[in-house]
Amino acid sequence: MFKKESVSINTNYIPAPTKPLDRFVPGSRSKVKSSAQRAIRAKVLETYPKLEPHLDDILPKKEQLDLLKIPDRVSLYCLGGEPLFWQHMDDPVIPHLKVIHKYPWAFPRIRIDRGAIRFVLSGATLMVPGLTSPGGRLPGDDEAGEEYGNGGNELEAGEVVVVEAEGKETACMVGVLKMGTQEMKEKKKGPGIENGHYVGDGLWKLDLN
Known part of the structure; x- marks a missing residue:
């Protein structure tokens, strides 16, 4: 298990004052259109081909995907109450750590x-x-x-x-x-x-x- 520890100064590591995912208040939440949902599935499969056998479990075709806006132009894709993938602007679609752990x-x-x-x-x-x-x-x-x-x-x-x-x-x-x-x-x-x-x-x- 991981836990937070106090941080001492070390020149090999640069503290970041504010990052998009550190602390934030979630913004608007909306439904992802079916065409956009298909595009997200395709992008996930292209980027992470080893997920193909499990893609229907992660992103079911008939389930509604939600888009949650996060400050600094980050988009979070969720299924029900579960965050799955996030994306900063046009950067790659990145899995949530809970998907990675699974x-x-x-x-x-x-x-x-x-x-x-x-x-x-x-x-x-x-x-x-x-x-x-x-x-x-x-x-x-x-x-x-x-x-x-x-x-x-x-x-x-x-x-x-x-x-x-x-x-x-x-x-x-x-x-x-x-x-x-x-x-x-x-x-x-x-x-x-x-x-x-x-x-x-x-x-x-x-x-x-």
Whole structure:
């Protein structure tokens, strides 16, 4: 399980003063048109092809999908009272962590070391040193029964990635890569993910019931 911890200053991690998903008051809620709902299903399948066997369970064709507006131009797609996917402007459609926890094998992933956990859970920008340290994992750092990246392949900047944590069973964050994993290995510094969705943020705590 993850819990929030106090944060000390560390130059490898950059606190973000305000992020779209940290704390927010939900805005308007509306029904998604059937044509738009089909487009969302297609985009989800295109981005996460391993979800195909379960797509009808996640996004049933005959169920009504709702759109909830979040500040800073974030759209949250919900089914009943359950948040499923979110999208910032025209960025990729990103799954809610609860979807990831249910289908963890369906998404590209990397791993942070133990020392980075408290910074991620405080909303700080995820920096590359937390991924290239001995406890971190990037594609090519595979262990027995564990394969990182996308089927072991390198990930490019702009791709959605799930962030696991050393010693934890479930993912703690999901977001869009600021730089590719090969570049991370070469530079070993810089921001890895900004404005991700993490355990304990406003999206995680959101109650739609």
